[in-house]
Amino acid sequence: MMTPQRQRILLSHRSTPALKPHVRLQYDKVRQAWALLSPEKVFWPDDVSLDILRLCDGTHSVTRILEELSMQYDAPIEEITADVETFLQDWSDRSLVAL
Amino acid sequence: MSETVLPPIGMLAELTHRCPLQCAYCSNPLELLKANREMATQDWLSLFDQAADLGVLQIHLSGGEPTLRPDLETLVDRLSERGVYTNLITAGVGIREGRIDDLAQAGLDHVQISFQGALASTTEKIGNYRDAHIKKIETARKVRAAGLPLTINAPIHRHNIDEIPAFIDLALELDAERLEIANVQYAGWALLNRNSLMPDRASVERQVNVVREAQERLHGILAIDFVTPDYFAIYPKPCMGGWARDAFMVAPDGTVLPCHAAGTIPGLVFERFGEKSLADIWHGSPAFNAFRGTDWMAEPCRTCDRKEIDWGGCRCQAMAIAGNAAVTDPACIKSPLHARMAGLIEEATTSGHDAFHYRRIGSGVTNHTHNAAETVES
Numbered sequence: 001m002m003t004p005q006r007q008r009i010l011l012s013h014r015s016t017p018a019l020k021p022h023v024r025l026q027y028d029k030v031r032q033a034w035a036l037l038s039p040e041k042v043f044w045p046d047d048v049s050l051d052i053l054r055l056c057d058g059t060h061s062v063t064r065i066l067e068e069l070s071m072q073y074d075a076p077i078e079e080i081t082a083d084v085e086t087f088l089q090d091w092s093d094r095s096l097v098a099l
Numbered sequence: 100m101s102e103t104v105l106p107p108i109g110m111l112a113e114l115t116h117r118c119p120l121q122c123a124y125c126s127n128p129l130e131l132l133k134a135n136r137e138m139a140t141q142d143w144l145s146l147f148d149q150a151a152d153l154g155v156l157q158i159h160l161s162g163g164e165p166t167l168r169p170d171l172e173t174l175v176d177r178l179s180e181r182g183v184y185t186n187l188i189t190a191g192v193g194i195r196e197g198r199i200d201d202l203a204q205a206g207l208d209h210v211q212i213s214f215q216g217a218l219a220s221t222t223e224k225i226g227n228y229r230d231a232h233i234k235k236i237e238t239a240r241k242v243r244a245a246g247l248p249l250t251i252n253a254p255i256h257r258h259n260i261d262e263i264p265a266f267i268d269l270a271l272e273l274d275a276e277r278l279e280i281a282n283v284q285y286a287g288w289a290l291l292n293r294n295s296l297m298p299d300r301a302s303v304e305r306q307v308n309v310v311r312e313a314q315e316r317l318h319g320i321l322a323i324d325f326v327t328p329d330y331f332a333i334y335p336k337p338c339m340g341g342w343a344r345d346a347f348m349v350a351p352d353g354t355v356l357p358c359h360a361a362g363t364i365p366g367l368v369f370e371r372f373g374e375k376s377l378a379d380i381w382h383g384s385p386a387f388n389a390f391r392g393t394d395w396m397a398e399p400c401r402t403c404d405r406k407e408i409d410w411g412g413c414r415c416q417a418m419a420i421a422g423n424a425a426v427t428d429p430a431c432i433k434s435p436l437h438a439r440m441a442g443l444i445e446e447a448t449t450s451g452h453d454a455f456h457y458r459r460i461g462s463g464v465t466n467h468t469h470n471a472a473e474t475v476e477s
Contacts, residue, residue, distance in 0.1 A: 006271065008319035022208055022248040026182055030106050030154035037184040039209040039248055039277065040324075042108055042156050093319035095248075095276050 011062065011089045015099040018058030023096050025053055038096055052087055056097055062088065104343075104382050104391070106154025111348035111359075114143070114171070115163040116460065120190050120226035122215060123455035124254055124289040124296055126359045127163065128350075131460040137351040140170040142373060144177050146349065149377040151181040161188040163351070166198065172205045179206025186211060188252075191238035192231050199238065203245040210242045211250040211279075216258075217265030225258060227457050239273040250277040255306070255328075256289075256296035257448075263309045270321055278321060280310055282328035284336075286360035286415050288458045295455055297447035303331050330440045334405065335412025335428035342390035342414055347381065355380045357387055360415035364424040390414050395425060399433040 019025060024037045025045075034050055036043040045053060051072060055065045066084060070077045091097040116131040138146070150158065158178055165171060166189055178185045187202065191212040199210075212235055215225035219232035242249045251270045253259070259266075263280060270278040283289045283296055298306075307327075314323045329336050339346050343357045350356060353372040361367065367386040370379075381387065389395065393406050400411045411417075412428020420429045420443070421436050429436040456462070 006274075006320050020248070021246065024182075024184065024208075028154070028156065030152075035156055037156060037208075039186060039211075039250060042184075095322060 009092055009099045011085055011092065011099055013062045015062050015088075016058055016060060017056040017062065017065070017088055017092070017097050017099055019053065019056055020096060020098050025050075036096070043096075049087070052084060053097075056088075058098075105345065107150075107345055107347055107381060108155065109157045109159070109346035110150050110155045111159045111161055111346070112143070112146075112165075113161050113163060113348060113350050114165045114168045114174075115351050117167050118163040118190060118458070119193050120164070120215070120228050120231065121457040121459055122226050122254070122288070123292040123457055124225075124256060124283040125458040126284065126287045126289065127458070128287055128360070128362055129291060131163075131458075132351045133460060137168075138353045138372075140173055142353060143170075143174055146353070146372050146377060147174065147178055147183070148181065149372075151178075151183050153378050153381060155183060157184040157186065159186045159188055164190050164193070166194050172201050175202055175205040175207050179208075184208050189213075189238070190226070190231075191235040192228060193234070194238055194241075199241040199245050199247075203247055207247060209248050209250070211252050212239050212242070213252045213254065214266065214269065215254070217253070217262040217269050221259050221262060225455075227455075236273065239275070243274050248277075249273065249275040250279060251275045252279045252281060255280055255282045255298075257298040257302070258296070260298045260302045260306055263306055264313075267313050267317070267321070267323070271317075276322060277324060279324045279326065280306075281324075281326035284326075284413075285330070286363070286413075286419070288456070290419055292456050293443070294447040294450040294452040297330065297444055298328070299448045300331065300444065303328055329412075329416075329428075329430040330444055332430055333432040335409050335416070335430040337408060337410045338413035338416075338428075341392075341407075341410035343381075343387040344391065344410070347387075355384070357390075358413075358415065361386070363415055364418050390424070397426065399431075400427050403433065 022039060026035055026037065028035045033044055036045055051069065055068055066077050066081055069080055069084060088097060092099045115137055116127055117134060165187060175185050185207050186209045187207055188211045214222060214235055216222040222232035223229060239249055251273065253266045267278060285293050289296060310323060310325050317323065339358045348356050348359060349372065354369050355372055356362065356369050367389060369386050370384050396406060396411055400406050412430055414424045416428050416430060417426050418424040420439055427434040429439050431437065
């Protein structure tokens with residue numbers, strides 16, 4: 001069997017996550033909710049997910065995202081780091097976010 | 100009807116029944132519509148506008164072969180303007196130079212290309228189209244070159260079930276993001292050809308292991324979606340995620356249906372877009388309300404804790420196998436008719452039948468009288 005040329009991308013704090021070009025976050029007026037549109041699925045991110053996804057703009061590094069969220073939620077960085085990292089790695093694995 | 104009807108999320112638009120391929124597992128109905136029955140551009144545009152207003156977020160542009168419609172760019176352009184996510188489902192053959200770029204320019208979001216085999220000879224045999232494989236590969240490369248994400252769709256049956264590792268290699272080689280290993284659903288042409296398509300149990304078990312191993316090994320590299328073969332399952336598929344629950348389809352002539360094969364259920368009348376608005380059909384059509392939600396269910400579904408997971412399974416399969424669209428899908432182990440599935444597998448795999456009744460306009464309708472004469476040896 002052929003060895004895959006592509007590698008799984010692993011998160012680092014220098015990563016600057018961005019939504020993949022074919023993934024769109026848009027407000028759905030009919031349901032009055034934010035929808036994330038991707039090739040075969042529609043996701044309905046909750047408020048916390050939305051706050052993370054909005055910072056996935058390709059300019060914020062993971063370090064900056066953590067700082068930003070720490071301020072928004074008034075929580076120490078150490079407390080939110082693991083959850084945010086897991087979220088970003090998972091969304092990268094599902095090909096929704098580029099790291 | 101006591102259930103609340105939510106707005107639909109997805110729509111499958113079968114723009115045409117015309118197709119260069121003749122796959123014996125096609126999900127289109129046996130009575131294929133000719134080009135002169137297809138809706139005009141303006142009607143599709145107006146339907147898409149109403150769909151967007153109604154809450155549809157994703158439209159799968161399919162067929163037949165959707166690129167046979169010269170107005171495809173116009174349709175994509177309008178959907179893109181309305182913020183609707185567009186997915187082109189194509190056979191990937193006979194597409195003129197530059198067309199993929201034009202579609203990307205019009206705002207197309209994603210492309211799915213079907214491969215009938217992972218090997219050129221299989222692809223040619225199943226689709227009955229010379230050089231199909233190399234043409235599909237060329238189209239896949241153009242899709243990636245245009246910056247569009249790609250899904251490879253592999254419809255699986257007896258003749259290609261051993262090619263799964265090669266399908267995985269192909270998807271990686273073509274830089275696809277997703278691979279759909281989709282065991283054929285026995286409706287439409289696939290039901291007609293069931294004895295020539297059904298794999299045996301040992302192959303299905305091998306397949307499950309290969310897919311599970313690959314999903315693990317390629318986690319974060321290639322997404323592999325696995326549509327399991329429900330004849331071998333213990334629970335049915337939640338067909339369409341529930342009848343008329345969040346998705347529907349439209350036939351080339353504008354007939355609005357809850358699913359591909361809904362036309363095989365006697366007694367249901369399906370309305371055409373234009374005669375009624377899409378909202379009227381979605382909310383008020385007796386055919387849409389016939390199996391919506393859970394109120395229609397009898398036992399064993401009615402008291403089953405999976406009733407809002409499986410939604411009773413597939414109504415068309417209940418019709419085809421149990422002779423009654425309102426009973427539990429016999430694919431479910433709780434169905435009193437579940438043993439029929441094993442019987443049908445046995446019948447198919449010992450039938451010695453390997454020839455296809457190829458999908459062609461006109462040939463499905465004449466099947467019942469000319470079965471032997473119409474059959475093409477594979």
